[in-house]
Amino acid sequence: MRTSHFVMADTGWPGCAKSLKGVILDLCGVLYDSGEGDGVAIPGSIEAVKKLKESDLQLRFCTNETQATREKFVAKLRRLGFDISVSEVFPPAPAAIAVLKERGLRPHLLVHDGLLPEFDGVDKTNPNCVIVGDAAENFSYQNLNEAFRVLIGLEKPVLFSLGQGRYYKETDGLKLDVGVYMKALEYACDLKAEVIGKPSPTFFQSVLNDMGLQPHEVLMIGDDLLNDVGGAQHCGMKGVQVRTGKYRPIDERHPTVTADGTVDNLAQAVDMILSQRGH
């Protein structure tokens, strides 16, 4: 019985921390809350990132953010006080550009104005696919009709969705997210979109590849039970949920996804990880 107990402690949370080689963090809702201007850092998270960087663990950031280029987005995080560089951050747009190159596709873009510069070097003439991101105010009837007409005019319509979120919270209320418009175009054209971003296994795998690690060596920490925790677990990683951001108490009784651990915030998660590792 004692042996079994020790095995549990080694494979479960926070026991698994001993054998970890890397950590992947979600950004919005874990490091900071969005809102007016740059938003605000979540208490303790700046110090927590610093501690992880000083440890022997590899660290990457995996986000479904598509309202700004990676450069602008990282600049915002640095203004908030986080020691983060562009090469450590994995958003959907650069992954989408890699897919376009690989498959020789030219996109029609239905995205936020802030994301457009990310696609500056991409051939968009005579489009043979559509990319939909969190376009916010750009989700006009006019723009949605235009994306639809491109898709319906293609012999083999291809729709990429940068994430599949339902909604998010901003200071002035709940806002519909990209997944809602993905579903709208799927129904209009009778097709299934390819999701680029969390919880797509391909997307998580690209981060693991960059770290040079196996899934069982990596822990994902996020506020989104399905996209962060469930997505990571689906790839063979451990997934821990923080009680900040879009966390809701009913997440802890979800019928299909159970986090490997639930912690009050990133600071607590990092302290538990590092104390297990004897720091």
Place this chain on the structure above:
Amino acid sequence: MRTSHFVMADTGWPGCAKSLKGVILDLCGVLYDSGEGDGVAIPGSIEAVKKLKESDLQLRFCTNETQATREKFVAKLRRLGFDISVSEVFPPAPAAIAVLKERGLRPHLLVHDGLLPEFDGVDKTNPNCVIVGDAAENFSYQNLNEAFRVLIGLEKPVLFSLGQGRYYKETDGLKLDVGVYMKALEYACDLKAEVIGKPSPTFFQSVLNDMGLQPHEVLMIGDDLLNDVGGAQHCGMKGVQVRTGKYRPIDERHPTVTADGTVDNLAQAVDMILSQRGH
């Protein structure tokens, strides 16, 4: 073998015309094509409606039109030359208002400005359901967020969709229809909308009730294979498709819905019906 042949002729198209007591016609794509101004009558359709009215058949019009009040819509048809009165036309909005009364519901409306007067007498304070129609330009990000916030704030969210069409054609191109935004809100709120309009059996039944006829006594003629023909057949009526409006040749090879008959246009359908009946 001869007997079997005669039975076929009596139950199939156009043999079934002998035992008919009523006909239901779709409007757009059968009587007229929409476009700038009032649109244009489809050749022969004005005379065909006149012939049906002069026959011993009951006649009703069943439409998913939700961009104008029934009065304004019928006025347009009369300007085009059709002898049609308001009480003969069944669009989704009046049916929705009946459902609201029956269930004590107060709607938040996401509909076309032209439809708003239809809901003048309806209590819309402190809404406990959402009605989405073909809102066209009113399908802004702002308005969709607003409808979403009403739904997500309800303990038991109820969403009514006035039809579930994917798209339609106007002179300046294809336009997304109400069904696309119904699917968007369904996904955002994780619910299933109640469709009021074709192909809902309840909606067809309300027209049959008004005629005082049984389904097998009535024929539906429309240009939409799924919503007109399939919907009517699902209720026990016969369904004939015209090769006008949104008809496409591949409709005649559809995997699940087969029209009881396919005719070039309404004029041909009416001539076949009346000649079977010995007129």
